[in-house]
Amino acid sequence: MTSDGASQRQPQPAASRPAPRSEPGRPPVDSATLLQGGRCVEIRHNGEVYRLQATRLGKLILTK
Template sequence: MQAALIAQPTPRNAAPNAAPNASLAGLTSLLAELPMESKALLQGRKAVTIMHNGALYRLQATRLGKLILTK
């Protein structure tokens, strides 16, 4: 037996973009709270330079596996 998909009409007073925008805002805030792996920032390098609010910072991984952030 084969099921048929039937499109339901959207009510004229419904706001079709209201829910996706709200969902996107919630997803964005959720992603901002997730931890980022240092490997993703360093990408195999020992150090990277980061621009933050117009200032340069250096993020460096030590041989002991610690991170140093300097301005």
């Protein structure tokens, strides 16, 4: 709490935040479809190249 009695809001951990929604009517794309059997795919977006990687633990990492 602060000295005036108001509590400060802490950012929520990523696991407790709601997932962003895709456009209505568009189903989610399966990661296997994007990765096409590999562990990494490059994605071009607005002239920049990003890498989507699958980890050994089954998580996804997106880097610029």
